[in-house]
Amino acid sequence: MTTIDIAPSPLDRPPARFAKRPFYAETLTLLRSVRDHDFETLSWLCDDDFGIVDIDPSGLAQPIRNRVEWERWFHELFATLSAMGARTDSEILDYKSMKEGTMGMSVLEFRQSLSIEGLLATFDCIATIVWKQTPRGWREARWHCSVISSDVPAELLAVADRAA
Numbered sequence: 678m679t680t681i682d683i684a685p686s687p688l689d690r691p692p693a694r695f696a697k698r699p700f701y702a703e704t705l706t707l708l709r710s711v712r713d714h715d716f717e718t719l720s721w722l723c724d725d726d727f728g729i730v731d732i733d734p735s736g737l738a739q740p741i742r743n744r745v746e747w748e749r750w751f752h753e754l755f756a757t758l759s760a761m762g763a764r765t766d767s768e769i770l771d772y773k774s775m776k777e778g779t780m781g782m783s784v785l786e787f788r789q790s791l792s793i794e795g796l797l798a799t800f801d802c803i804a805t806i807v808w809k810q811t812p813r814g815w816r817e818a819r820w821h822c823s824v825i826s827s828d829v830p831a832e833l834l835a836v837a838d839r840a841a
Contacts, residue, residue, distance in 0.1 A: 687768035688712060695769065699776040700783045700808050703815055707806075708767040708787070714755040723747070727807065727819035732789075736800065736824055761836075763793045770801070779810040796833040801825045 688709050695701050703722060710719035725747050733739040741750050758765065767787045774783035782805065789800040807819035 686712065686766050688766065691769055692772075695772040698772060698783075699774045699781055700806070700815060701772060701774070703808070703817070704769075704772065704783060704785055704806065707817065707820075708769075712764075712766050714759065716751055716755060719751065720748070721813075722817060723820075724809065724811065724816040724818050725820070726809070729820040730822060731820065732800070732802070732822055732824055736827060736829075738823075761793055763791055765792075766790045776808070781808040781810075781815070782806065783808065791833075793833060793836050796830055796836060798827065798829040798833050800827045 688705060691705055706718065706722055709715070710722070725741075725744060728740065728742040729747065731739045731741065731750065739750065741747050757763075767789050769785065769787050771786040772783065775781060785804045785806065787802055787804070789802055791798045791800070802822050802824050804820060804822040806817055806821075808815050809818040810816075
């Protein structure tokens with residue numbers, strides 16, 4: 678069984694080596710908004726013109742094709758996590774990006790953590806993000822995330838099943 682200690686979030690001390698790369702600040706805001714269940718900030722930063730593919734709580738791909746589905750997905754996700762007493766966090770492992778005119782992209786490798794009742798599950802993920810420049814600044818136009826590996830203790834699965 679893996680238990681967690683309360684420690685500063687890796688997102689509050691992100692790797693400085695990526696700081697000068699395009700969209701790094703925006704990417705940190707995306708990840709922090711999910712961690713903090715900050716729908717307003719997340720919504721402001723995401724246009725999602727091309728939809729998203731995210732990871733549902735069971736680890737499966739969740740395609741979301743329009744803004745109505747996007748809003749429903751995040752409201753439901755945040756409500757589910759809150760009801761379970763779950764906390765999430767992300768640790769950036771690698772980050773690459775490029776910008777060309779009014780479009781750009783980034784590839785984010787990160788470890789997503791999920792803690793419930795002192796138990797910790799981790800998911801190593803790769804996300805591809807398409808960025809577009811708007812009159813409001815750079816916005817996410819597409820997010821596609823894949824889980825590469827996971828470590829989910831059996832005890833945490835039991836806790837999640839009870840909460841569902």
